[in-house]
Amino acid sequence: MKLLLDFEPCKECKEMMTELSSPEMIFADEKIRIDQSAKFLRHLTYNHNEVLQAVMEDLPKQKKDQEPDFYQ
Structure with a gap:
C-alpha cells in the first residue's frame, strides 16, 4: 500500500x-x-496531526457487517 x-x-x-x-x-x-x-x-504520528488526519481519511473503513454475528 502506498500513501502519498x-x-x-x-x-x-x-x-x-x-x-x-x-x-x-x-x-x-x-x-x-x-x-x-x-x-x-512515531514522529509523524505524534508531531504532525495533518499527517494523521490524512492517513485516517485514506484508509479504507472497516464495515461492522464484516464481523461475524455469533447471536444469529
Whole structure:
C-alpha cells in the first residue's frame, strides 16, 4: 500500500528522511531499517496531526457487517 502525503516536514523529519535514504541505511540490517522506519512513523504520528488526519481519511473503513454475528 502506498500513501502519498502532502505536508511540510519539520527539521527533524528532514534529518530522518535523509538518514533513511542514505546508502548506509539502505544496505543496513533489516532490523535496523525497521527500527528507524518505526521511529520516523512515531514522529509523524505524534508531531504532525495533518499527517494523521490524512492517513485516517485514506484508509479504507472497516464495515461492522464484516464481523461475524455469533447471536444469529
